[in-house]
Amino acid sequence: MTVKDAPSVWGETMEFRLLGPVTIADENRSISPGGRRQQAVVAALLMHRNTFVPVPRLIDYVWGDEAPPSAVNSLQSYVSRFRKLLEPGPPDGSVRLVRSVPGGYSLHAPDEQIDGVRFARLVSEGRSLLQAGRAMEAYRCLTRALRLWRGPAMAGLADHEPLAAEIARLEELRTSATEYQATAALALGRNEEAVALLKGVIRECPLREGPRAGLMLALYRSGRQAEALALFRTTREMLIDELGVEPGHELARLQQSILRQDPALARPALTV
Template identity: 45%
Template sequence: MLTLLLLRPGVAVPVERLADELWNGHPPPGARSTLHAYLSGLRRVLEPGRRAPYRLLTTRDDSYALEVPAGSLDVARLCALTDAGRAAGAVGAYERADELLGEARLLWRGEPFAELADHDAAEAERARLVEEYTSLREDAAEYRLAMGAHASAIGDLMSLVRAHPLRERPRAQLALALYRSGRQAEALQVLEAGRRLCAEELGLDPGPRLRDLQAAILRQDPTLSTPPRPPAPAPICRHRRPLVGGRAHHPRPHRDSPHRRR
């Protein structure tokens, strides 16, 4: 019951819908009374000793809402860190992006809503979060490749390819990381395995991303080499010269300085 309400924090969910979700489309006779008993018990746990009006599990007409600050949920913090990491990556601050996405990954504690594995109500949110987490890992690998940390990206990319063998982005990233680490033969094996899998499972050729990368590796295209590290982002506020007597103070050059007037 608590998890069903947390799927929509702050949203009033009608009793009929809660009953339908709780019993996965097959509420038993007397479901409404049983549901009210569950909700009363949940209130006693959330706000022991408190009487109406309640602050956490609130009632609106014939609906219930769990009032929790959005920022207090791991899901909200994960999304915020992911957005911040992607924003940093968009301006070339790859190390900061990698750091933020690393913090986001620490919030992932296995499959979300595992206790509702058989409930249709949680399936869409579970699928959305799994996709978001997979994309987060792909983005983190992209930033590591961009800053030349290709070797440190290989392990996680191997795990991604095993878990999602038909996703072309992590397969291409893994092949590129291997190539940049001096493992050209393994890079080509990864791409060939993807080609065979597409043919056997889907009857298709791999997409242009994998085909172009394979061709570039075979001819040892110089554009595949490690990109130059991006410059450190400029500080937002630059230090100004100190003022002396209301005027900007410029240090006088040392008499041996090459900038001293001759």
């Protein structure tokens, strides 16, 4: 559904989504705010919710170094369309979600209505639960967090340079959440699930040693000692070829523990 097709009334469960295509949704529908530049305006206002965003900064988010002479007028049009989507009809005296202030704009929305904010809070909570040794609660919390994702962060804007830093931050947090979930799965004896989770992380971030150590341990606990040791060898070769360094202390120590079948490896250990 597009902006022009939008219904006239939003439900109380309206949500702004950045963990996938930029959309506005409630329990009944999901709406795209418009084209790439329109989405960039929405994303920028969400990133700086409840604060004043100057016009020049918004222009930078939308056009970067390629702003046309008409940028200010175009920005006004984008904000106007966004406001009409959220607040259709003539003003009724209520507080507007999108406010015009001298020299800029602001979007007023509670954190609970923004999926990226809820995701970050759940990840933080999940990590704290892991550190407290509450593996099952952590696993459930992190599962809820990861289920908020519907595709790459701000899908369709991945090559939009002004938003690159925020997209990278969200994707990095997603990777960390998956690592924490794998740690919780290991602590719960769900070794094969941890293997699958960590293989996915390694495909995305092949040079990170932490997920490789976790995968070695998960493979060992799954009765796949030979695979765990083979992973160490391929990891060592990759690190030397790509970075010119040997594996770090954690990986080297883990390899030696696996070689001697250290009984301590069978005991869940939460490290985050």
